[in-house]
Structure formats: structure tokens, C-alpha cells
Amino acid sequence: MRNLLIFISKYNAFFLFVIFEIFSLWILVNYNSFQRATYISSSNEITGEVYARVSQVKGYLSLGIVNDSLSAENARLRNQLKSSFYIDTLAKHKVNDTVYKQQYAYIVAKVINNSTNRRNNYITINRGSKDGITKDMGVICGDGVVGTVVNTTDHLANIQSVLHKSSLVSAMLADTKSVCSFKWGDDLDPHKGILFDISNSTKPKIGEMIVTSGYSSFFPMGVVIGKVSSFNTKEGTLNIALSVDYSRLNYVYVINNKFAQEQIQVEAQRKKDE
């Protein structure tokens, strides 16, 4: 027994190393599989507060760019207004239409923490569960797809960016409407992505727009992802130039899909039946 104690105290560095290493690897593995340890992430109170303050300062530096993108978006939305179209039919009577029911609601949020230069990138925004944000909501910005919500606290939420090892988006070619899948490229360039699972009969063109398909519960149909930049015939994939500059995200919209629960339920029911 005494010899054992002497042995342990002589090589105490090694034993301490093993204990601490196992403990930190345990935290790493646990977090990745269950997303439980939310207190060690940037949506906890202290780090969230610090990030919010720094982003206030940073916000002033990028006011010009934000103004430009907002005015561009305003112009685009103004084009879709009813008042900007010439009406060539006379309205005889007005019907209160109950056929349309709102499916998607948008919550605007400001990005307070962001990264693009790592293998798995996350974004923190300044809206949380008190503002109606829950896990598994899609997030977009004026230029296109951003990611999905993975964690929320009362006032903050954490978004898994499209620039992530396990992010997959159901996409389609805008002209031919053929459905395929989109993921971030392996060379970690924040401006490029890869399109795969393309059916053999489709004939994509260079410069064709890639948009979301609307099949998943995250995004509505037709949100821009990027443009086809080149073909990768050997592997049967397409290289995509992303439309969003992820290093310059400022304001994003969280999508509340009111039918998401129903879609998930009905698809889970089908899986159970099979």
C-alpha cells in the first residue's frame, strides 16, 4: 500500500493528466451528442452579455454596409407590394378570403457572435425563448439561408450555421425544379458549397440559382442559397458560390413554421407504420 502511494506521488503529473483529460473529453463527447451543457456556451449569461456589448461597438463600424443591404431589401420588398403593380381588372366586390392561412412568421434578430473560420461554425443572436424562438427553427437573412436554431435561453439563441460539418439543406435548382441536397464544402471556404444527390436526368447550367426546396420543416420554398459555379463530373456534384457573406452577418430572420409540428408528427407516424 505504501509503495503504491509512493508510486502515485512520484508520477503524480501523469495521473493528474489522465484524470483531467478524461474529464474534459467526457464534457466534449456529452455536449456533442446531447447538446446538454448549455452553460458552457456563448448563450449563457456572462459570455452572452460580453458578446452583446462588443457587438454594440462593432455595430457602429458596419452601419454603412447594414444601411446598404437594408435599403436594397426594402427596394425588393417594395417591388412586391400590391400598390406597385398596375391593376387592369376592376374589383367588383371584396371577399374576406379564408383560404390563405399564414404558415411562416418571421422574427428579426441581431447577430452578436459569429465565426466562419472553423470546421463547425455557430452564430449567437439576441433573441431567445421569451421572443418565441424554439429549437429547430430555420434562420435566414436578406441574402439567403443562414442556419438552424440549436439552443435557446431566455434572451439569446445559438444557431448552427450552414458552415457546419453536419448541416444539410434540402435544395432545388431554380429553373428545372429538381430536388437535391446542399452541404458546406470540405475545403472550409466560407464562400463555397457543394450540391449533391442530383438526379441523372437534370441538366444544370452554370450561373443557375439554387434555392431551398421547402420539403424540410426549416425553410419555406425559394430562399436563395447560391449559384452554380462549376461542375464536378467525377463525383457527380456541383460547386456552389454562396450568396450570403457569412462574415458580415448583422440582422437575421428566425422562421416560425406554424405547421412544423404537424409535419414532424405526420412523418414520424409514417415511419412508425412502416
Next chain:
Amino acid sequence: MSRVILINLIRFIVLTFMQVFLFKNFSLYELSTPYIYILFILLLPFETPNLILFVLAFILGITIDAFYDTPGLHAACCILLAFVRILFINITVQKDGFDNEPEPTLTVMGFRWFLAYAFILTLFHHFLLFNLEVFRFSELQYTLSRFVLSSLFTVFLIMISGLLFFRKKER
């Protein structure tokens, strides 16, 4: 003694803030990203007991993890760094020949020793960090090139900071 604690506390805070708000946004061609915060562990005094060294390394790692959203990743790498530091110092430094609480800085230990020290410790830390972050062999080429280039960047910054706080020996 209290002066050493104060200096290290200030160093901890300054390095964490620099890493999180300045160097986190640095990257050369998406390949080379510096992790300068490990300088805190490198510069702890020689006589730090092993237990305190490991606890400080763990606290530093988990603090960086909180800002990087990667719980456990940086902590695991910092623990490895602390262990390699103990081995390296055991092999290369005679502990008895010093007066008043020496630190492994450029001023005290000389350029060659400090370069080897910083380089070897950074290599171990970054190798584990990048491989643990990606965790698959299919991207080995990118992981290794990121590891090598980032290590060079980090060592470069560590040497610059060493020269910045260089003081001529009073003896």
C-alpha cells in the same frame, strides 16, 4: 508571491480577451488561425505545483470553450499542454539553481531555449486541437496543413510578445 498571482491573473484576463475578441477573427486563407492564449500556461512560474497547473489549465480551457461554443475541446488540449510542459521542464531545466521565483520567459531562459519550448508545446496543443475538432480521417490533408500553418503563426506571435516584454538581465 502575491505579485506573481496578480501578474498571472492580469495575464489570464488580457490573453483571454485578446484571443476571443481579436485573434478569433484572424485567419490567413482560412488555414492559419492563431491560438495565443496558451501563452498563459507557458509563462506560469517553474515552481507551480502540478495540481494547480492542471487546475489552471482546465479553467483557461473551459473559459475559451465558453466563448468558442466547444465545451471540453480547448480544455482537453490545455490539459495535454500542461502535461507536456511538466515533461519538457523536467528534462531541460535544473530546478535548484535559481534565486527568487523564476518564470520560463525569454528574458530569464534565453532565446534558443524559449523558442524550442514554445514550438514543441504549441505543436502538441495544436495537433490535438485540430484533430479533435474535425474528428475524421477523410479530411486529414486539410487538418494537417491547418495544424502546421496555425502552429507557425502562434509561435510567431508568442516570440513577438516575448521580445516585446524583453528586459535586459540585471546581473
